Amino acid sequence: MHLVETRDLTHTYRGNVHALEGVNFVAERKSRIAVIGPNGAGKSTLFKHFNGILKPASGEVLIRGEPITKENLREIRKFVGIVFQNSDDQIFSPTVEQDVAFGPTNLGLDEATVAHRVEEALHLLGVEELRHRVPHHLSGGEKKRVAIAGILAMEPQVLVLDEPTAGLDPQGVADLVAFVNRLPDEYGMTVIFSTHQVDLVAEVADYIYVMDHGRIVASGTVEEIFTRPELLARTRLDVPVIPKLIRSLQEGGVAIDMAYTYEGAKKSFLDAYTRRA
Numbered sequence: 001m002h003l004v005e006t007r008d009l010t011h012t013y014r015g016n017v018h019a020l021e022g023v024n025f026v027a028e029r030k031s032r033i034a035v036i037g038p039n040g041a042g043k044s045t046l047f048k049h050f051n052g053i054l055k056p057a058s059g060e061v062l063i064r065g066e067p068i069t070k071e072n073l074r075e076i077r078k079f080v081g082i083v084f085q086n087s088d089d090q091i092f093s094p095t096v097e098q099d100v101a102f103g104p105t106n107l108g109l110d111e112a113t114v115a116h117r118v119e120e121a122l123h124l125l126g127v128e129e130l131r132h133r134v135p136h137h138l139s140g141g142e143k144k145r146v147a148i149a150g151i152l153a154m155e156p157q158v159l160v161l162d163e164p165t166a167g168l169d170p171q172g173v174a175d176l177v178a179f180v181n182r183l184p185d186e187y188g189m190t191v192i193f194s195t196h197q198v199d200l201v202a203e204v205a206d207y208i209y210v211m212d213h214g215r216i217v218a219s220g221t222v223e224e225i226f227t228r229p230e231l232l233a234r235t236r237l238d239v240p241v242i243p244k245l246i247r248s249l250q251e252g253g254v255a256i257d258m259a260y261t262y263e264g265a266k267k268s269f270l271d272a273y274t275r276r277a
């Protein structure tokens, strides 16, 4: 059984905007899935179907094999936590601490459990020192971290992050990558995220969906997607710099193995250098 699945999902906004057309998507337990595609491709719209914020015009959304209904909506929102692109929409309490406590308190958990979850979430996102600050006055990147902490404190099994790195400084991006990569093994979680930063995808994803004009136009492993420059160009994306550089070297006659991540590239370059020496 898939944790999250859509079958022939279609969504039409008012004004006859066909935002999703026949989308088939699956997410398994402990997977890290990237959804990439140009502006307006339908990524956020798809995410809003994962916990019943939007309802399908046609097709199905199944969470742990069950359709979303009025009766299970609360359970589903506990199970699938979504952090939206604009953190301002998700932060509203007088202090950061209260804001992160809002979700778990709403779940009806006792005070001690809420306090424990808040501590853990603040710690995981590295925002403990912001706990007494007014969320409204935080910087964009700080707000983003607090918004993620607030969702995490509800301990969802599936964490959905819409453009999580937008507005983060380089260290913030590196922290986020490290954070996301801990979630499947340490917490058994599934992470689904969208991004325009293709260079990041191989560092954080095992599987990629490429969207364009409301459709999934390709899906596959990092290797399967990033060896298709024509597909990426067609969808206004680029081949990430590491495989692009290695491909150029290979075409120039250098014997070097293909790689997609920084660590993979380091190994390929060292191996190629050692072979030559």
Ligand SMILES: Nc1ncnc2c1ncn2[C@@H]1O[C@H](COP(=O)(O)OP(=O)(O)OP(=O)(O)O)[C@@H](O)[C@H]1O
Residues within 6 Å of the ligand: 013, 014, 015, 017, 018, 019, 037, 038, 039, 040, 041, 042, 043, 044, 045, 046
């Ligand atoms: N509330 C709405 N009412 C009408 N149309 C909408 C609404 N929200 C989104 N759309 C339209 O639906 C389409 C898909 O938008 P969506 O926000 O899902 O794309 P996206 O892939 O997340 O884009 P981006 O990369 O810019 O965040 C776009 O054409 C957009 O203009």
